[in-house]
Amino acid sequence: MRTILFILQKEFTQIFRNKSMLPIMFVMPIVQLLVLSFAATFEMKNIKMHIVDLDKTPQSRAMISKFKGSKFYTIVNYSDAYKIAENDLKTNKADIILQIPQYFERNLSKEDKASVQLTINAINGSAAGLINAYTFSIIKDFNSNILMDTYGQKLEMPVQTNTSFWYNPQLDYKTYMVPGILVLLVTIIGLFLSAMNVVREKEIGTIEQINVTPIHKYQFITGKLLPFWIIAMFELAFGLLIAKIIFSLPVLGNVGVVFTVASIYILAILGLGLFISTITNTQQQAMFIAWFFMVIFILMSGLFTPIDSMPDWAQKLNIINPIAYFIKVMRMVLLKGASFKDVLNQIIALSIYAIVALTLAVRMYKKKI
């Protein structure tokens, strides 16, 4: 036990005397959490619209003012030719062109049918889909307004749908992203610090000095892991606090559940990092291998895209993705108030992960050169 304490002391001294690493470990994650959570949003606040009104009637103007009145749209330009408008789309001055054709008003009242043309810059497919949905709903609104004005009563479909959004009625995207980004930051810290740690001693040659001491394998590994475990847990706690204060992240579930799962998750990540560290010879190799797996894990984890939309085989691959488990747990517990029982499967999976990774790491670490 005393041996472990001494190794711990050595590791902590080494961590805290490296003055250039301290801000990276403690300040950078928090800054990133603050900045990036605002960046990661799909909310369309400022759709730039170019209007080509070829009708110029009260009805067409009424429709335009409907868009003007919406806080989601900014009318950037008006013109009388589609060609000019398309150029705006090409130069990114506009996201969408609304073209109201000639005889729009006449067709609407005489033939009960009129069309408008929407042209959307669709390079970003998901943004285009959302712009499309917003625009449709505004036109639909406008449509039922004029029906109301003309017929004096609501004419609507017999089957009515009403929608309610649970857990996040304001559809605030930040509360969804913040737990995910927090997981990411803790993972980067844990995985990279542990992956580069032992291999650094190898590269510089100091591992031999440790190998000739009577320190046991398990003592050495514990001494290497515990400092990073403490740091990662601390950062998670600090990050959650900041998320709660700045982003008013709802914490519906029990924070104890989050920390229980986190303690296992971080063990799994550190085990993985240590395993990488033992099978590589240089820090560069260790870093690239850690980076490779992390990028894949992040992309597949459902952080940015819904897991449900992935094909079956890809969802099955996520069985070996620790980040996916933890992001899911964080979101379920924090945003939906899931209980210990609801996340039991994830806890079991992460525990197996941690045990396997740590066993492999201890096995692979040999006390010789």
Add this chain to the structure above:
Amino acid sequence: MKRFKGFVIKEFYHIFRDYRTMVILFGMPLVQILIFGFAISTEINNAGIAILDNSKDAVTQKITNKLLSSGYFKLEANLSDYKEIEPMFRKGNIKEVIIFENNFAKKLETEKKANIQIIADASDPNTASLITSYTSNIINNYQLEMMKNQQLPMQINPEVKMLYNEELKSVFMFVPGTITVLLMLISAMMTSISITREKELGTMEILLASPLKPIQIIVGKVVPYVFISFMIAVIILILGFTVFGMPVQGSLFLLMSECLLFILMALSLGILISTVTQTQQTAMMISMFALMLPTILLSGFIFPIENMPLPLQVFSNVIPPKWFIIIIKNIMLKGVGLGYIWKETLILLGMTLFFIVLSVKKFKIRLS
């Protein structure tokens, strides 16, 4: 010059004999493109839903079938009580619950009015708003089909044209995005680490004491990575074109020159990082932490910059990948020439010069 050539060859050996790193360097673009292309998608399909059918009649059955045959949804559970909804959501397998009211068909018949309630799990707001709008669209279409014979008065029909990307394929996002992220990270990370490595291991002294000029040392370190990064860009472009049909509408020569410019920018950033760090770990954490997430999140790769709060929009201007993504999207998808993107190109050029000047100033040829 001969000395310099020898040094470059030594660097190539150094890099290429480390086969693990090589496998990852060239495996990375492959795996990323395949994941983006085949595994993840921002479109909704097979979203889990539950149905609470209080009426269980022919009409609700028809609407249910209509919803399930759309491909967007997958039925996870049939509920029988309102109280079951909350635990269902908490387990996290469903995104939406559709509730048909009592005597649905009868009410539709007699009162000409019936209600469907849609409850969405909005902890993921994006998916929630998309699937609810799909659901109500499907229900509306079903009704329009049912009453084909009677024309509703005064209907405005929006005709939509998705310009540049008719099928809303995500390939147009991820090919430019992946090129940008990989070039940025590999170039900056590799250079900064390989220079700090010499410092950390003490071999930098040997290099500095050699007759090679400092500038030759730096250029020699950088040349192999220019080569590797350029190869990676080519691999991604070929994969994007052959597997996913990502077009290059504009000039291929212009595209490759812009890639080269971006690589140079990232490399000079890497050199700058290496001049201010002492250990590989610090260099890596800076190039990893300070570059990776901003490159993914603030460049417009996944999240459109216009949606961000104003301070972040201003801040995104100093993120080089932002300009590069604009450039390659314009060349690849819109087919524009240099006339449209000279401004962005100049900005990248300016950043490159800035990084080079700064690192020359900071580069120490003496050891402390």
